[in-house]
Amino acid sequence: MQSFGDSNQPVVDYRPSMNLDSPTEALVRFASAIATGREALGRERAAAYLASGGPRLWADELILQSILMVGYPRALTGAQVWRAVAAAAADSLEDGADFSQVPAWLARGAEVCRAVYGGGYDKLRANVRALHPAMDAWMVTEGYGRTLGRAGLDLLRREYCVIAQVSVLGAERQLHSHLRGALNIGASVPSLDRVLALALPDTGPAETAAAEALWGRIRP
16 A cells, blocks of 8 residues: 655555445446436435445545536535435545645645656646646646545545546546556556446447547557
8 A cells, every 4th residue: 555645644545456346336436426417316326325335534525526527516516415315514534724734735736646647747747837837736736635635535546536527528638647547556457447337327428439449549
């Protein structure tokens, strides 16, 4: 197991080549439902996740990271159905409101982002910076540091959920990046086969075909 961050900060860990257990599959399916924006489907998948016995904290962390992938409207819908199904206040190890932690988020974000992108990290930073310097700074500090680098959900499960959501959205560039990123942090090929199998029924035929073709090109 590998961890990121220093001893004074919450850490993220991942478990290489982890098979998808029942709670992880249910979490991925909930992630996919959030990306669709369909409230009834989200409620059904939230109930299935709760029944799987997975930690409630995982679902709360999924909802927070969904803001990055699907935006506030769909993340808020996911949060509403989860709060109603879970019938409990949010579990949280940190509220993300202590802005004195910005330097720590930046350092943690760079470390997590580098782990995901591997040898492509410097090129990614340069490409995003060329689009807009603020986008680059926000990606690392807000995206990978403040959000994806949080404790409470390991990095590999976070990547599974990202893959599910960008698959549903038909975001091929991001799907390509995060499939490779999951492999970089130790995902097994069968586990990624399964994540796609769980998510793609929630999207259309064109998006399914594109995702399957993309995975076929990069699948080891």
